[in-house]
Amino acid sequence: MPELPEVETIRAALDPELAGATVIEAWGHPSAKFAQAPAAIGRRFVSVGRRGKYLLADLSSPPDPHGAQRRTPHTELGPPADSQLVVHLGMTGVLSLRPSRTPGTSHMPPEGDHVRAWWALDDRRTLVFSDVRRFGRLAVVAHGDYSGLPTLAALGPEPFDPMFSPSLLRAGVNATSRTIKTALLSQRIVAGLGNIYVDESLWRARIDPRRRTGLGRHRAEALHGAIVDVLAEAVDEGGTTLRDYRMLDGSSGEHQHRLEVYGRAGLPCLRCGSTLRSAVVDARTTVWCGSCQR
Incomplete structure (x- = not known):
């Protein structure tokens, strides 16, 4: 599943590509997860942000013919953002920008299996959301209104935000x-x-992932530093591609070559040489070092 580094990599690529483009047509699979895609028709992309694993594309409405504007932050791209396209990639979701098809045929969904939604832009490109396993979802909401998306609304602080402290x-x-x-x-x-x-952060901080007792100050500081460092390194390398994740241009991330514990069960620990262990912890496959992580 794409995590923060992968979603941030996609956000950084999408933001300059979409800024100023207007959605002229759209289609969404009729399931509830994708059906709202056409609600973006007629709206202009202002910017693309991120919250946790969610992409948040700010959209502006067409200019009011009577000159009225909603009182929201103004941008250089025209009317201020008053809505957002929210996209969660799930486990296998992929976003891509494709050249639009021959004029007059754009109502046809873009070619390719597993296309769940698309947005035709006024610059003759199409933003396409493909998702093999259909665990992703999208929504068009009033700007900042996540009442219908409780998981997004309840997110904790961003790891790079000063608010996130040891x-x-x-x-x-x-x-x-x-x-x-x-x-x-x-x-x-x-x-x-x-x-x-x-898994990577807990290994760096030398903490057993099965631990149920509280953290002391020194362990909390070590874990905090490990989380920030691991995520920053992965962002710098375009994320981790193990199977489905791809950057906007279709290329793979590079951080999979730097993983120190995830996916290495049965191999020597890179710190102490002990054999890395693997078990299911609360329904998630987990890898750790029984010697280093206490």
Whole structure:
């Protein structure tokens, strides 16, 4: 599943590509997860942001013929953003920009299996959302209104936000009796972590993922630093491609070549040489070092 580094890589590529483009046609699979795609028709892309694992594309309405504007932050691209296209890639979702087809045939869905939604732009390109397993979803909402998306509304702080501190991390972990891995995956303590980067962070911080007892100050500081460093390194390398994830241009990320524990069960620990262990922890396959991580 794409995690924060992968979604951030896609966001950074999409933002300059979509800014200023207007949706002239759209189609969404009739299932509830994708049916709202046409609600973006007639709206202009202002910018593309991210919250946790969600892409948030700010949209502006067509100019009011009577000159009235809603009182929202203005941008250089014309009318201010008053709505958002929210996209969650799920496990296998992929976004791509394709040249539009021959004029007059754009009502036909773009070619390719597993296309779940598309948005034809006024610059003769089409933004396409493909999803093999259909665990992704999208919605068009009033700007900042996530009341219909409770998981997004309840996200914890961003890991690169100064608000996310070792003390906040410690308080969040110590407030639950769940395993520390499950607590980090909940998205409530910190947003954007998934299975890959939780395993990597816990290994760097030398913490057993099955741990249920609270964190002391020093361990919290070590874990906080590990989370920030692991995510920053993965963003710099375009994310981790293990199977489905691709960048906007279709290329793979590079961080899979730097993974220190995830996917290495049965191999020597890169720190101490002990054989890495694997087990299912709260329904998630987990890899750790039984010697290093206590």
